[in-house]
């Protein structure tokens with residue numbers, strides 16, 4: 001089976017459950033992710049960022065992602081994460097991505113609406129789903145309540161009325177609202193606005209996407225999912241597992257130059273990390 005769309009895969013998530021979305025950068029982390037999804041018998045979203053596209057090449061990533069979907073025993077969505085370049089969105093769709101995120105969150109509201117609506121027009125014409133972002137998910141600064149809960153802080157959280165208007169004017173399939181999470185590694189526990197998750201979910205009726213899922217305690221992840229998150233993004237935690245396993249395997253390799261040995265350990269570590277996240281998404285205690 002080929003990749004399914006984001007709409008299709010998110011419709012498989014009943015209330016209280018989210019579909020895990022993992023960023024992959026190469027064949028090994030992708031195979032670790034796919035092994036995890038198969039072992040947990042869970043649908044999975046595999047995604048690539050613009051930086052990964054620059055590193056690995058869109059053609060290679062699309063081919064790997066499509067192969068993963070074809071051989072998997074679970075539904076797989078192949079998604080382009082955080083595309084700011086409209087041409088990249090078009091190229092990804094042509095190469096078989098079943099879902100794209102157009103990220104106009106750094107643009108003024110009207111420009112975000114315009115670029116997102118255009119991406120939806122192109123994507124929907126060929127049966128591809130679109131995710132978009134409103135507000136700005138942080139990426140560099142650590143979080144303090146006094147910052148993220150204020151209106152003029154560095155984090156620009158989503159506005160509920162704007163979200164409703166944005167969804168109505170763009171016809172997107174999933175919304176990533178800025179609710180206090182950040183990409184990368186948290187230096188302090190984040191202040192997640194669960195009330196905003198619930199309000200935006202209720203007001204828009206759309207499945208929500210939580211970016212910056214790495215490093216979040218289980219209780220926070222569960223609360224976000226119960227309030228309306230249906231797609232849970234994880235990148236950093238898998239990268240960390242991959243690199244740590246590589247380092248450890250190389251250090252104990254006795255000077256072996258067989259990269260597959262270290263790669264096998266890295267794959268296994270990614271699989272274990274991904275399984276833990278999938279179980280969090282499904283609400284399982286294991």
Ligand SMILES: [Zn+2]
Pocket residue numbers: 082137183211212233
């Ligand atoms: Zn993100």
